[in-house]
Amino acid sequence: AQKITQTQPGMFVQEKEAVTLDCTYDTSDPSYGLFWYKQPSSGEMIFLIYQGSYDQQNATEGRYSLNFQKARKSANLVISASQLGDSAMYFCAMREGGGADGLTFGKGTHLIIQP
């Protein structure tokens, strides 16, 4: 079973609109962290935002916020007032428990912002 599911392979959004990128996850570990990364066409991986499983409030970071619904196991990324520079691949990822292993990534969503 997929640990991270991103159901939107691609999205087109008008500039200045808000956009929600979906992510659901699967884990039985009570301690986990959820991350979103942006990958522009140049290839680098840019950390955007983090949500911990015990965090009471949804994470926010500038124009990025995370709509964390623990019971539904979803951690959707919301980008407010989208800009042309937001066009990129977006990956949701999870780290489980206290081990030293890394992140499990979803397949990503290709977001294209249209003028």
Next chain:
Amino acid sequence: EPEVTQTPSHQVTQMGQEVILRCVPISNHLYFYWYRQILGQKVEFLVSFYNNEISEKSEIFDDQFSVERPDGSNFTLKIRSTKLEDSAMYFCASSHRGLSYNSPLHFGNGTRLTVT
């Protein structure tokens, strides 16, 4: 802001050759990782490294691969006898606290490996 640096940015090699991909993690980070991303696919975990030894490795990380921290700053991935299917973007990453679930990984810009 400190960053993870990777060299080279692009490596072309012939099938069967050995390659070494180099990374300089962020200086106060303790956990180091290699990931790979085959073109158009998701990012896959290869290996994590802490305290001069491998902590975890994936099924992809077989005997063809090895990692080393030869000095206090570099972290290398060696791929022996490269195959066509090893062509991918290889990302190095580091984090300050691997044992804490809220420690984000900081990625380098990647090395694009092309095996011909």
